Amino acid sequence: MKLAATAGGGLFLGFSWTGSLASALEVVSDTAIAAGEINFNSYLALSPDGIVTILSPNPELGQNIKTSFPMIVAEELDADWTKVKVVQAPLDTNKFERQVTGGSGAVPHSWERLRKAGATARHMLLEAAAKRWKVSAGTLRTENGFVLNPANGKKLSYGELATEASKVPVPENVKLKDPKDFKLIGTAVRNVDNHEMITGKPLYGLDFYKDGMLFAMIQRPTAFGLKLKSVDATAAKAMPGIVDVVTFKNNVAVVGKSTWQVSKARKALKVQYEAEAALESSADHDRIFKELLNSTDATVRRKDGDVEAAFKSAAKVIKSEYQCPFLSHSPMEPMNFFAHVRPDGVELVGPTQTPERARDQVAELLKIAPEKVTVQLTRLGGGFGRRLSADFALEAAELSSIIKAPVKVIWSREDDMTGGTYRPAVRYRFEAALDAKGNMIGYKLRGVGMNSGNPTREDNFPSGAVDNLLIDSVEHKSPITTGPWRAPITNFLAFAEQSFIDEVAHAAGKDPVQFRLELLDKAKKSPVGEIKYDIDRMRGVINLAAEKSGWGKKKGVAQGFSVYFSHRSYVAQVGEVELKDNKPVIKKIYAAADCGMVVNLSGANQQVRGGIVDGLGHAMYSNLTFKNGAPEQENFNSYRLIRMKEIPEVDVHFVHNGIDPTGLGEPALPPTGGAVANAIFKATGKRLRNQPFAEQEELKTV
Known part of the structure; x- marks a missing residue:
C-alpha cells in the first residue's frame, strides 16, 4: 500500500494487525497519508498514480486463484494489467463470502x-470523467486504464480520476460486458x-517470521489407537535453545528458539x-473389506427399477471388485501455523x-468471540484437501495459550506423512447385467469405505441411463483419520467405474466410446x-477427446x-500405451475439458496437466500401509511418487x-486412472483393478 502512495488526495483504508479487533477498518484522512489508495469496493482500490490494487480473498495453493480472480475484476474494469497489483486479502467475513479453497x-x-466489482x-470512473467533461457518460468508453472521449479524442487515466470517482454514488446495478x-x-x-x-521471496507459511516468536515441534502418538501414558522430558529440556516441553491432550510439544x-x-x-x-x-483391512462387501446392513443410496429381476433375466453378468489404498496428501510444504494468543485477541x-x-x-x-481472532493468509505450498482441516492451527493456538508467547508449530515431513487425515481406503464391487443384444439392463455398485x-x-453416470440400478454403501469406523483428498471419493471411484464400464463394453462386444455414447443417448431419450x-x-x-486422439484409427x-x-465440470481422457520389451509404457494422454469459460488459459492448461500427473502418479505408485496402527511409509524414500521421466x-x-466457469482444480484428476488402465488392458490383455498399478502382479507378469 505504501508503494502505491505517491501523490495527492484520496481515502486510505488500512488494516491494524495489533489491535484487539485486528479485522476492523481504520479510516485515515487524506492529509495523513498522501496519495493513499482509494477503495471502490471490497475487491479493488485505485491510487492517483494509476496503480490498481486488487484483493484476492481466497487461499492460493497452486490452483492459480490469486491470478484468475484479479483477471476477472480487471476485465470488467478495463484495467491495464501491467499496472495491476495483486494482494492476498486476510480473512474478512464481512467483506467476502466463501473464503475457501476446496471443491x-x-x-x-x-x-x-468479481465481475460486478470491476464493472x-x-x-464510477466513467461518471467522474463525464462530470469533468460535462458530457453524458454514455458517450464515453474505457480502454486499458483510460476513459476515452471518442468525440474529441481526449482521455483521462484512471489515476487522474480516482479521487473524483470515489465520490460518485455506488450504483446498485451495473451492466456487465458481453x-x-x-x-x-x-x-x-x-x-x-x-x-x-x-527468487525465493517469503510467500509461504514456513517463510513467516515475527520477532520474538518461538518454534515448536510436536510428538504425536506413533500409531492410530494409542494414547499418551508417560513423558520423560529431562534430557530434552536440558538441550540448547529449548524453552519448554509442554504436554497437552495426546501431544508433547517441544518449544525452543529454532527449528x-x-x-x-x-x-x-x-x-x-x-x-x-x-x-x-493392512491385513485387517483386507479382511474387513471382504466381510462388509457381503454385509446385509448396507445403506441404499439409489435404487431404480427391479434390479433382481434384471439380473435373473440377463444373458450375461459381469462382476468385478476394485480397491484403492490409503494415501497421504504429501504437499511439498508440510503443515505449519503461527499463533499468538494475547489477552485482547488472537493472531493466526x-x-x-x-x-x-x-x-x-x-x-x-479458547472460549472467545470469533471477532477477536484474526487470520492472515500465506500462500500454501500445496494442500490437496489436507489443509481443509484446522488441526495444525488449533495446535498452534492451544500451545500459544499455554506458554503465553507467540509460536509457530512446524511439522516435519515424517509428521506430515504419519500424522493422519489420509485419503480413505475403499473397495467397490460392481455387477452388470446384459441382454442378448449387449445392452446393459442392470447395474449394481457397493462401496465399502474406511471413514x-x-x-x-x-447420481453420477451411468445412473439415469440404466433401467434397473442399485447403489449402496457400508462404512467401517477406523481409528485411522481420514479427510478429503483432491477430488474426494471420485479420485478413485472414477477409475473403478470407468474401468468397469470398459469391461462391460468389451463383454458386450462394443467399442468403449460408442458404448458410453449409447448409454447417454438412452439417458437423454428415456431417463431413469x-x-x-x-x-x-x-x-x-x-466426442472432442475421441476426435483429438484419433480414437480407434491408430496403429x-x-x-x-x-x-x-x-x-x-466434465473431462474425457484417452491414454495411449505402447509395448516396449513386452512392458507397457504410457506415451501420451489426451484430455478434453469442459469447465465452462476459461479465465486464464495458462492456469487452466496447467490445472488439467497437473491433475493428470497427480492422478497418474498416485494410481501407478503411491501406497500407504499400516502395521499395528502405524504407517509403514514415513517419507519419500518409501512412499513412491511419480518422477519426471515417468510423465507422458x-x-x-x-x-x-x-x-459461466464451473471449476477446474479437481475434475481432471479422476478420469486419468481409468484411461491409463484401459489402455494397458488393450495393450496387454491384463485388467488392473487395484491401485497402485505398479505393485500388481498383472503388470509384473506381462
Missing part, C-alpha cells in the same frame, strides 16, 4: 461478484507470484503410550484452505429417475478411454461453450 468452487462462486468501479468483448479473460497470463517464487534445536530435542524425549483402541494393520498466520474454520474452531477452543462417509456418487449431470456436456467432451498404439463428471506427453483441449 473447485472458488471461481464458480465468485465469478459474478462498478468502471461505472463475453465476446473480453480482452483479458481467456488469454494466458503468468502467475502473479512467479517472480517471488523463483533445528526443537527437532533435535524432540528426539531426546522418552514417551510411552498405551492402546485405547484396536491397532489396525499461515497456510489454510479454510481460514474461517480455523478462526471459528480456535475461538471455540469415507459415502464412498459412492450415486433424476439425472444430475449434463448429458450434452458429457457427450461433448467424449501400433493401444488406447484406453475414460470420462467423468465431478465438481460441476499431455495434450489438452477445452470445450468453448460460453457458459
